[in-house]
Amino acid sequence: MATAAATAATLLLAVSGLASGLVVPADERCHSTDNAVLGIDIGATYSCVAVYCKGRVEIIPNDQGNRLTPSWVAEGGGRLVVGEAAKEQAAGSPGRAVVHDFMRLLGKKFGDDDVQREMTRLPYAVVDMEGKPHVRVEAADGDVRVLSPEEIAAAVLAKMKETAEAHLGRTVSSAVVAVPVYFNDAQRRAISDAGGIAGLDVMRIVSEPIAAAVAYGLDNAKSDGKRVVVFDLGGETLDVTALVADNGFFDVLATNGDGHLGGEGFDQRVVNHFVDLIKRKHGRDISGDGRAMHRLRRECERAKHALSAQHQVRVEIEALLDGGVDLSETLTRAQFEELNDDLFARTMAPLRKTMADAGLEKGDIDEIIPVGGSTRIPKVQQLIRDYFDGKKEIVKVNNPDETVAYGAAVIGRHVAGDDDDKPTMLDLPSFLSDTISIETAGGAVTPMIPRRSRLPAERTHVFTTYLGRQTAVAINVFQGEGSTAKDNTLLGRLELTGIPPASVWNWGWRWRPIQVTVKVDELGDIHVEAADEGSGKSERLSIVSGEGHEHGRLSKEEIDRMIREVAEDLVEEERIVKERVDALNMLETYIVKNTAVTGGETDCEAKARAASEWLDGNPAAEKEDYEEKLKELEDACGPFMAAVHETSGLGHDEL
Structure with a gap:
């Protein structure tokens, strides 16, 4: 035991002072249970x-x-x-x-x-x-x-x-x-x-x-040990995960990613390209014009989407700048790929790291699942196929x-x-997201259960007391990947008191061995037990998932306050949506009634048709926009209620 004590980590011990939107027609609604x-x-x-x-x-x-x-x-x-x-x-x-x-x-x-x-x-x-x-x-x-x-x-x-x-x-x-x-x-x-x-x-x-x-469909009984790579490239991030799907169970083998790589980065390269082009052609720098940049960014995003299906696209924005400066340029898929060449190359690093961490060879993979809109980009798909030497096809998805x-x-x-053919609970075994550690002397931490461990997981480690006369120890449990306690999150504190002091030997006090066991169950709950091997004295601590963090969860009072505020926001949002829909309905009704009863190209007919075309091109207009259009029509065709009354045969009360 003396040898084990000499090589074990030294436990930091406390000597004293332990301390509602648009209405959907009934026949179009999804009548779910x-x-x-x-x-x-x-x-x-x-x-x-x-x-x-x-x-x-x-x-x-x-x-x-x-x-x-x-x-x-x-x-x-x-x-x-x-x-x-x-x-x-x-x-x-x-x-x-x-x-x-x-x-x-x-x-x-x-x-x-x-x-x-x-x-x-x-x-x-x-x-x-x-x-x-x-x-x-x-x-x-x-x-x-x-x-x-x-x-x-x-x-x-x-x-x-x-x-x-x-x-x-x-x-x-x-x-x-x-x-x-x-x-x-x-x-x-x-x-x-x-x-x-x-x-x-x-x-x-x-x-x-x-x-x-x-x-x-990899949750079914036929997915017998399938090894899968999920390649998730979204707007802001890339996450690559290797997992095994085995008869309804999932085991995450490894995951890696890039937190600042995605579709918005690709868009920005194209935006920068056209900012430079406008500067060269017109001598104007639009980078400081918020409205112009927003319009340019939206058009570049549209162009990126189009290039996934075609080899070139026209980038057009009318009156992008004051003075009648329009943008009308061709962007090819080859140009888009060249502008983002280094970013596309970066997408492969997390894939290589994930495969290495999972201990998998390229031939071990059964399925490659694309997730995120940016996986539509042909260059991304090509890079994935090239990585697997062209022998694996990406699952096709719209x-x-x-x-x-x-x-x-x-x-x-x-x-x-709500499924007669499968269990009522889909069994999804999880893995530990962050390392669980115990604080030791000098503010260091000793990892107990490493991140990515499949749950349940358990480990026992023998530590020692720090001072000779100690009769109590405080065991601090941390979560995180830092090498010191201050770099991690404190989950909980276990206090073991009433232990006998260590005995004296020729060169001073012996250390007293303390056995610490950390278990993490399937739900992520953490159970810690500390025992003094000599006396049999022990204490236990359970940290329910999510409840042990010093700064983790909101208080009940905070949650109640936020619930009230969100509810108030939703009520206001519903009012605004209802008013917008009412204004839209009035405008549409007025357009229909006037285009139905007038003949020839009267001023009223022309304005009604123009308003109808405006509606088609402005599906996200606000209430005030609809009211303004209705006012223009009323000036040409007469008051709203009179026009509707003439053609409907209904009295005002019936409307």
Whole structure:
């Protein structure tokens, strides 16, 4: 035992002082069962919501008719606006802070190194509130609002919930939420809190690659030991995961990624190309013009999408600059690939690292699953095929940016028990996201269970006392990859008291051996036991998943406050949407009535047809825009009620 004590890590001991959207026609609604569970992919760039109904999974469009909603949040007149509205607000007021790419702040401390690095590149202010990062946003009237990452995530989840409810025509309160595979326990608990704030019971938090594998049917009994690579290239990040699908079980073998590589980076290269081109041709630098840059960025994104299906595209923006300066240039696929050559090359490094960490050869892989809109890019697909020497084909899919939400909805079906052919709970074995360590002398830590360990996991290690006369020890349990305690997150503290002091030998006091066992169960709960081998004295500590973090979870009071604020925002959003829809309906009704009763090219007829064409080209117009168009028509055709009354035969009360 003396030899073991001499080679064991020295435990730091405490000697003393232990201390509702658009209305959907009834016949178009998805009549799913009352226990329907939403599948939500909350992404860094876009979010997506799906539900299982009518014997299939349905991706739900938002109130703009889009199946993806930007994960953008802005302050708008005392309420939070989400999605396209927030993104447009950024274009209309370039100086205003609009929040996106906030997932990196969830479950983190303000002083964390990665948070400090992110603060240098995020376009909005991140401030310290009680040790946690918060985002400072400014409204148009100058009012300032400080939001926690959980509040921002809650606003996006509430938008997904509202989108689903408008489509289904009823309230939905349960969801399965997919998160990046590298999310640790604190980040997952932050998502759970955000769901609660948004009025959702988050029944399961699942890793994105597992949701993607489920979407491709790899949760069935026929997937006997299939080795799969999930290549997830989205708007902001690249994540590559190797896993085994085995009769409904999933075992993540390795994962790697690049946190700043994705579609938006590809877009920016094209934007920079045209900024330089405009500067050379017109002598104008548009980089400081927020509105012009927003229009250019949107057109470059459209061009990128088009180049996935064709070899060249025309990039055209009318009146991009004052003075009638238009942009009309050809962009070829070869040019696009050349502009992004180094970025495309970077996509292979995480793939190589993942394969190496998983101990897999290229021939071991059975399936390559593309996830994220950027995997549509032909160059990316070519690089993946080349890596596998052309011997492996990528699974063909029409909408890789919807795959994760689709899989989450399938898992939601299982969780809800809405499946006669499969178990009511899909078994998804997990792995440890971050290393569990014990603090030792000098503030160092000794790793007990390394990250990526498959759960359940257990390890026992013999430590020693630090001082000769000690009768008590304090064992601090940390989570993280840092080499010192201060670089990791404190999960809990176990106190072992009443142990006999160590005996004296010729050169001083002997150390007393203390045996520490750390177990992490299938649910991620951590169980720690410390025992003095000589006396048999022992103590135990259990840390329930997500509840041991010093700065991890919001207090009940904070959550209750945020629930009230989100609810108020949603009520205001519903009012605004209703007023917008009412104004749209009035304009459409007026156009139909006048085009139906007038003949020839009267001024009224011409204006009605022009208004109809304007509607086709402006599907996202605001209430005020519709009211202005209606006023123009009334000036040409007469008051709204009179025109409708003449052609309908109905009295005002009946309308």
